[in-house]
Amino acid sequence: MDGWELGPDELRALREAGAPILLLDVRTPMEAEICSLGDSVLIPLHELQERHAEVPRDADVVVYCHHGMRSLQAAMFLKQRGVERVRSLAGGIDLWSRTVDPSIPRY
Numbered sequence: 001m002d003g004w005e006l007g008p009d010e011l012r013a014l015r016e017a018g019a020p021i022l023l024l025d026v027r028t029p030m031e032a033e034i035c036s037l038g039d040s041v042l043i044p045l046h047e048l049q050e051r052h053a054e055v056p057r058d059a060d061v062v063v064y065c066h067h068g069m070r071s072l073q074a075a076m077f078l079k080q081r082g083v084e085r086v087r088s089l090a091g092g093i094d095l096w097s098r099t100v101d102p103s104i105p106r107y
Contacts, residue, residue, distance in 0.1 A: 004075055005090040008100045011062055022059040026074045027066060027093075035093060035105045037064065045070045048077060057082045064089035064096070066107075 006014075014021055023040035025032055032042050043051050045065070055061060061083055063071040071088040078086045089096065097104035 004072060004088055005068070006062065006087045007090050008096045011089060011096075012100050014062075020060060022056065022061045024055060024061055024063045024071075024074070025065070026063055026070050031066060031107070034107050035097070037093065037096065037104075040064070045074055048074055052078060052081050052083075055083055057084065059083070059085070061086040062089055063087070064092055066092045067094055068092040 011021075023037050025036055025040040025042045026045040026048060027042075028044050029042065036042075041054075043054065055078055061078065063074045063078070063086065065071040065074075068088055068091050071092060075086045075088040093104060094106060097106050
């Protein structure tokens, strides 16, 4: 994985191919109750500094949030903490809902 972001179509292709990806949701618990990408791990951005050790350093990690700004911050933070293969979902779960899976509620 190179670069900071990947688009929803690229993530969909990776998931459909069965790639072992850790999906990390950095939204708030209230946002996660509205919708999620299913098999993701929730670590809100405001807890990431304390909980970053829960993210395996050897995993392919895709971080997401609502629109992609918090997830980009989180990806950069995790990279500084030794998570080498980490990227942010461009446009967040909102763009995912608009372009990949319209069954995901928008908010």
